Every structure is written in C-alpha cells, then in structure tokens.
Amino acid sequence: MEALEVPYTSKCTRSALACLERRYFVRMTQCEIHAYVGATVIDATGAPPRPDQTVVVIRRMITTVGPASQVPIPPGALVHDVSGKYLIPGLTDMHVHSEAETDDPRHFAGLYVANGVTAVREMWGRPVLHTIREKIESGELLGPRMTIASPLFDGEPGLWSDVPDTPIVTVTSPGQARRAVAEAIDNGADFIKVYSRLAPDAYRAVIAEAHRRDIAVAGHRSDNVPFLDQIESGQRSFEHLFGGLLPATSSDVDRLEAAMAAIRTSPEFHLGSWLKQITEVEWDAVASYDPTAASSVFERLVAADVAYTPTLAVHVAIDRPESIRLDDQRMEYLVPGTPESWGFLREQIYCGGGRSIEESAHHRDLLDRRRATVAAMDEAGVRLLAGTDSVGPGLFPGFSLHVELEQFVAAGLTPMRALQCATLEPARFLGRDDWAGTVQADRVADLVILDADPLVDIRNTQLIHSVVVDGYHVGPDDRAHLLATAQRIAGGDR
Missing domain, CATH: 3.20.20.140 (Metal-dependent hydrolases)
Structure with a gap:
C-alpha cells in the first residue's frame, strides 16, 4: 500500500481540515496495520535481544512479536523492512x-x-x-x-x-x-x-x-x-x-x-x-x-x-x-x-x-x-x-x-x-506496565528503531531511523520534517 502525505490525526476523517489549517503534517498511511520485519528486538523486559523478528502493529497496539520466519504478515499490512536494525520501546x-x-x-x-x-x-x-x-x-x-x-x-x-x-x-x-x-x-x-x-x-x-x-x-x-x-x-x-x-x-x-x-x-x-x-x-x-x-x-x-x-x-x-x-x-x-x-x-x-x-x-x-x-x-x-x-x-x-x-x-x-x-x-x-514500556503483544505501539545496537554502546540510542508513536509510523523523512519544523519555529518562522 502506498504511503501518502496526510495531516497527522487519530481521527483523520473528522480532523483533517483542522489539522491542515494548523499545518501539523507527518507521513501517515491509509492502512492501520504495520509489520516491522527483520529487526533485533530489545524488549526491555531484561530478556536477551532477539534477532530477525517481526513486530505487527494493528491500529495503536502491538499484536505479535516473533521470529520473522514464523510470523505471517496480515493482509493489507504496510511492511517496513528493518533488517539489520534494532527495535526498542519508546523512551520516557x-x-x-x-x-x-x-x-x-x-x-x-x-x-x-x-x-x-x-x-x-x-x-x-x-x-x-x-x-x-x-x-x-x-x-x-x-x-x-x-x-x-x-x-x-x-x-x-x-x-x-x-x-x-x-x-x-x-x-x-x-x-x-x-x-x-x-x-x-x-x-x-x-x-x-x-x-x-x-x-x-x-x-x-x-x-x-x-x-x-x-x-x-x-x-x-x-x-x-x-x-x-x-x-x-x-x-x-x-x-x-x-x-x-x-x-x-x-x-x-x-x-x-x-x-x-x-x-x-x-x-x-x-x-x-x-x-x-x-x-x-x-x-x-x-x-x-x-x-x-x-x-x-x-x-x-x-x-x-x-x-x-x-x-x-x-x-x-x-x-x-x-x-x-x-x-x-x-x-x-x-x-x-x-x-x-x-x-x-x-x-x-x-x-x-x-x-x-x-x-x-x-x-x-x-x-x-x-x-x-x-x-x-x-x-x-x-x-x-x-x-x-x-x-x-x-x-x-x-x-x-x-x-x-x-x-x-x-x-x-x-x-x-x-x-x-x-x-x-x-x-x-505510572501504572502502565500492563500496556506500555516494553515490546510485547498487547502493549501500545510506542517504538524506536535504531541503526545500531544500544547494548553495545548506549550512545546508539541517538542513531534513530524511525519512531512509532501510539501506533503511528514516523519514518526518516518525517523525523527530518519534525526537526526542520522545530528549527523554523525557534527562529520565528511559523
């Protein structure tokens, strides 16, 4: 499924016009299913890293985490090839x-x-x-x-x-x-x-x-x-x-x-x-x-x-x-x-x-x-x-x-x-550990995808490829857009 440039909103049909007027843009997709395939998952439970995993996100929740060779890709999913990368929970x-x-x-x-x-x-x-x-x-x-x-x-x-x-x-x-x-x-x-x-x-x-x-x-x-x-x-x-x-x-x-x-x-x-x-x-x-x-x-x-x-x-x-x-x-x-x-x-x-x-x-x-x-x-x-x-x-x-x-x-x-x-x-x-904080099924899809292993060097948490916020994918171009927008606003350009 093709990725389209639309205003960020969890209620796209009701809020798109308001978002357009306020210029809150990130890259979103028309589908609600994402599959992240090939990454090493560091789930933050303390378990060892698991290489070559597939993480399936439906709407805002993680539904499946498992070996890429065993996890079927749901019909209609937008597949993200993240082979060689490292997937950790979103940071707080x-x-x-x-x-x-x-x-x-x-x-x-x-x-x-x-x-x-x-x-x-x-x-x-x-x-x-x-x-x-x-x-x-x-x-x-x-x-x-x-x-x-x-x-x-x-x-x-x-x-x-x-x-x-x-x-x-x-x-x-x-x-x-x-x-x-x-x-x-x-x-x-x-x-x-x-x-x-x-x-x-x-x-x-x-x-x-x-x-x-x-x-x-x-x-x-x-x-x-x-x-x-x-x-x-x-x-x-x-x-x-x-x-x-x-x-x-x-x-x-x-x-x-x-x-x-x-x-x-x-x-x-x-x-x-x-x-x-x-x-x-x-x-x-x-x-x-x-x-x-x-x-x-x-x-x-x-x-x-x-x-x-x-x-x-x-x-x-x-x-x-x-x-x-x-x-x-x-x-x-x-x-x-x-x-x-x-x-x-x-x-x-x-x-x-x-x-x-x-x-x-x-x-x-x-x-x-x-x-x-x-x-x-x-x-x-x-x-x-x-x-x-x-x-x-x-x-x-x-x-x-x-x-x-x-x-x-x-x-x-x-x-x-x-x-x-x-x-x-x-x-x-914060009382969220039954639905947040780790990369596991039935947890909210707050994720960070890294280009290098943070367990080898913690500074690798800065090598961010993409981010998932409450189920929404923010890819490399979108991250660059967010940073450029923050820079522009700081300089007085709205």
Missing part, C-alpha cells in the same frame, strides 16, 4: 519542563518525538500544558503522552519566587496545603509537585490531603523534614541528587539535616543562594559518607517502593558548567534568546554569582559522588527513573534524554538497565 523522560517559549507546541513536541521520546512527565504544571495534551490526545498534534504535575508547592520564600514568569503556590500552613491540593485536582493535575522549602507542618499536610484525595506526590525533598521521614510519608518519587540525599548517607546525618533546615536564602536570587549553601552541606556529607547509613537509606527507599529520578544530565551542567556549549549544534532548535537566559541561569543561579577555585573543585568531585550514588542505588534495587530537567542550561528537549542514558552507564549501570530506566521503570511507576 520522567522530568521535563516544556517551556512555552513559542506559541506553537509543535516546537517541543516535535523535538521529543524526533528523539524517540514518546512519553514525558511534566514537573511544573501550567494551564497551557493541559491544552497541549488535549491536542495530542485528540490527534490534532503529534506529540508524546503527557503526565502533568500541579504547580510547584513551596514554602516562604519559595526558591523561584524572585524569577519572573515562574508561578508557584506558597504553602505555609496545613489549611493552605489542603486548599492547594484541592485546587490542583480541580485544575486537572495528575500529581502534586512539592519543593525544597516546605515547612514540616505544611509538607505533612500536603501529603495527608493528597493521600485522602488519592493523588500522588512527587518532587524535591524538604530541607525541613528528615529524609527517612519523607521516605515513609508516602511521597512517590524524589527528584535530583542535590539537596538531602547525600546528607542522609552521612555518619553525621542529624547535624547536616539541621544545617539544611537552617539555610536562609537571599532576595533576588533565592535559588542561587540556596544552591550555594546546599552544596556546602553536600560537600560536608561527602567527607562523612557512611556506606552503612547509605545502604540503610536505599533499603528504606526499596521497602517503601519510592522511586528516584537522579537527573544526572542537569548535575553535569550544574557541577561542571564549563560543559555548557553555546556553539552546540542543537542550539539551532532553541529560540534566539536562549544563550542570554542560559548565561543568567548559569552565573546567577547555578554558580550563585560566581565560584572560587575551591568551590569549582568541590563541584567536580560532587558529580563523581552523584554517579557513584546512582550506581549504589541501582545495586540496592532502588527504582531509578530517567529524567533530564530540560530545558535548563545545557539541556535540550528530547536530545538530553540520551545524555541521561549515557550518564547512567557512566555511573556504572549496564546499557540494558539504563534503557529500562527510560522504558519499563517509568511504565511501572
């Missing part, structure tokens, strides 16, 4: 901030899909994200499956309270906590996002109200509540490796957590002054690292079924800001003012107005400690989730998830385990 970025830098959501949505990212967890809820999700779900826009947080719940002063256009919800009492949770649910949040400066009574009230209303809580740990208490509180995931994780692995944990609670931030750049002070606590924690204490923390995380999203990609940028390159080729996909905004964030927020030679050396060593901590958590059985914190300095929507996978392997994880942290583990965390 579990920590993104899809900033509305343009008024055209094809920008970041296209960058995600072109990079094989078929699902994201938005960690800062904004009304525009819900509108974009509706367009994706209706078929009006090609984009990843989205899970959307509430706005940030933080204490007073909030770490982002002095940065323009960064709305937060200030929660300083149990009453405010209850109202904030109720309002977030009314506004469509999938989970509650908590932040670093919540006071103990406010934090516990958020957790209690969220539990009462059956909505999950994820985000930062509070500086003001012992980490072991937070693990037992019911918070489902913790984000980033700065803050309280390293102090919790110290032999002097009580003193270091008291030091965290004593942090007082400076007006104008609350987040920058917090990062500088929390780094001092972390460096103190490295000097008093206790393997027994660390093992105890990791065992508690496992027992409570709490996940951790390390976001090593952002720690590379924070701990080694010299790695941020403004001549990076991927800058062409970001809006023209990006270098200036990155410069501000790098100097005033990440570096707190400047670093001494000694502070820079401490940060370099801290990155190594963070990687070692990720390896230790993985060995202990902690559920790790791949996330990037894009679009901060040095980070790019879609592209940076591949950097995160590289960092996981650099930390000591196997390529298979790194892949699982972006496929199987997010599906488990």
Whole structure:
C-alpha cells in the first residue's frame, strides 16, 4: 500500500481540515496495520535481544512479536523492512519542563518525538500544558503522552519566587496545603509537585490531603523534614541528587539535616543562594559518607517502593558548567534568546554569582559522588527513573534524554538497565506496565528503531531511523520534517 502525505490525526476523517489549517503534517498511511520485519528486538523486559523478528502493529497496539520466519504478515499490512536494525520501546523522560517559549507546541513536541521520546512527565504544571495534551490526545498534534504535575508547592520564600514568569503556590500552613491540593485536582493535575522549602507542618499536610484525595506526590525533598521521614510519608518519587540525599548517607546525618533546615536564602536570587549553601552541606556529607547509613537509606527507599529520578544530565551542567556549549549544534532548535537566559541561569543561579577555585573543585568531585550514588542505588534495587530537567542550561528537549542514558552507564549501570530506566521503570511507576514500556503483544505501539545496537554502546540510542508513536509510523523523512519544523519555529518562522 502506498504511503501518502496526510495531516497527522487519530481521527483523520473528522480532523483533517483542522489539522491542515494548523499545518501539523507527518507521513501517515491509509492502512492501520504495520509489520516491522527483520529487526533485533530489545524488549526491555531484561530478556536477551532477539534477532530477525517481526513486530505487527494493528491500529495503536502491538499484536505479535516473533521470529520473522514464523510470523505471517496480515493482509493489507504496510511492511517496513528493518533488517539489520534494532527495535526498542519508546523512551520516557520522567522530568521535563516544556517551556512555552513559542506559541506553537509543535516546537517541543516535535523535538521529543524526533528523539524517540514518546512519553514525558511534566514537573511544573501550567494551564497551557493541559491544552497541549488535549491536542495530542485528540490527534490534532503529534506529540508524546503527557503526565502533568500541579504547580510547584513551596514554602516562604519559595526558591523561584524572585524569577519572573515562574508561578508557584506558597504553602505555609496545613489549611493552605489542603486548599492547594484541592485546587490542583480541580485544575486537572495528575500529581502534586512539592519543593525544597516546605515547612514540616505544611509538607505533612500536603501529603495527608493528597493521600485522602488519592493523588500522588512527587518532587524535591524538604530541607525541613528528615529524609527517612519523607521516605515513609508516602511521597512517590524524589527528584535530583542535590539537596538531602547525600546528607542522609552521612555518619553525621542529624547535624547536616539541621544545617539544611537552617539555610536562609537571599532576595533576588533565592535559588542561587540556596544552591550555594546546599552544596556546602553536600560537600560536608561527602567527607562523612557512611556506606552503612547509605545502604540503610536505599533499603528504606526499596521497602517503601519510592522511586528516584537522579537527573544526572542537569548535575553535569550544574557541577561542571564549563560543559555548557553555546556553539552546540542543537542550539539551532532553541529560540534566539536562549544563550542570554542560559548565561543568567548559569552565573546567577547555578554558580550563585560566581565560584572560587575551591568551590569549582568541590563541584567536580560532587558529580563523581552523584554517579557513584546512582550506581549504589541501582545495586540496592532502588527504582531509578530517567529524567533530564530540560530545558535548563545545557539541556535540550528530547536530545538530553540520551545524555541521561549515557550518564547512567557512566555511573556504572549496564546499557540494558539504563534503557529500562527510560522504558519499563517509568511504565511501572505510572501504572502502565500492563500496556506500555516494553515490546510485547498487547502493549501500545510506542517504538524506536535504531541503526545500531544500544547494548553495545548506549550512545546508539541517538542513531534513530524511525519512531512509532501510539501506533503511528514516523519514518526518516518525517523525523527530518519534525526537526526542520522545530528549527523554523525557534527562529520565528511559523
């Protein structure tokens, strides 16, 4: 059957005109059956790779996975010869901030899909994200499956309270906590996002109200509540490796957590002054690292079924800001003012107005400690989730998830385990593992087809031939179109 150029839509007959007017184009086919023949399937279950397989997709679901010599091709199927290629599940970025830098959501949505990212967890809820999700779900826009947080719940002063256009919800009492949770649910949040400066009574009230209303809580740990208490509180995931994780692995944990609670931030750049002070606590924690204490923390995380999203990609940028390159080729996909905004964030927020030679050396060593901590958590059985914190300095929507996978392997994880942290583990965390996250029959057809083996070199996840999003095939030409469209939009051409 011939492939035709039509607007992307899951309801083509009803929505084609609307899609045409909005210029959302990808290559689609008239048939609803696809057969991918000849690839090595890496299904992310942990099973060995299976060469020369056929994967049959009918509408949006995988119906058959098996040896090419044994699987019949259904009548009317569009056959894709992917011999010599590698087929993995679609990737999930579990920590993104899809900033509305343009008024055209094809920008970041296209960058995600072109990079094989078929699902994201938005960690800062904004009304525009819900509108974009509706367009994706209706078929009006090609984009990843989205899970959307509430706005940030933080204490007073909030770490982002002095940065323009960064709305937060200030929660300083149990009453405010209850109202904030109720309002977030009314506004469509999938989970509650908590932040670093919540006071103990406010934090516990958020957790209690969220539990009462059956909505999950994820985000930062509070500086003001012992980490072991937070693990037992019911918070489902913790984000980033700065803050309280390293102090919790110290032999002097009580003193270091008291030091965290004593942090007082400076007006104008609350987040920058917090990062500088929390780094001092972390460096103190490295000097008093206790393997027994660390093992105890990791065992508690496992027992409570709490996940951790390390976001090593952002720690590379924070701990080694010299790695941020403004001549990076991927800058062409970001809006023209990006270098200036990155410069501000790098100097005033990440570096707190400047670093001494000694502070820079401490940060370099801290990155190594963070990687070692990720390896230790993985060995202990902690559920790790791949996330990037894009679009901060040095980070790019879609592209940076591949950097995160590289960092996981650099930390000591196997390529298979790194892949699982972006496929199987997010599906488990989000309650989708019976229909997503692996290449198996009766799973949704979110797939990435690679030109080289990612188990030999994890960087091969970047060698993308084609992508399947919710059953829809995005071939090499379509990927190029998505990237070109994102580049055009970033440059101001709609």
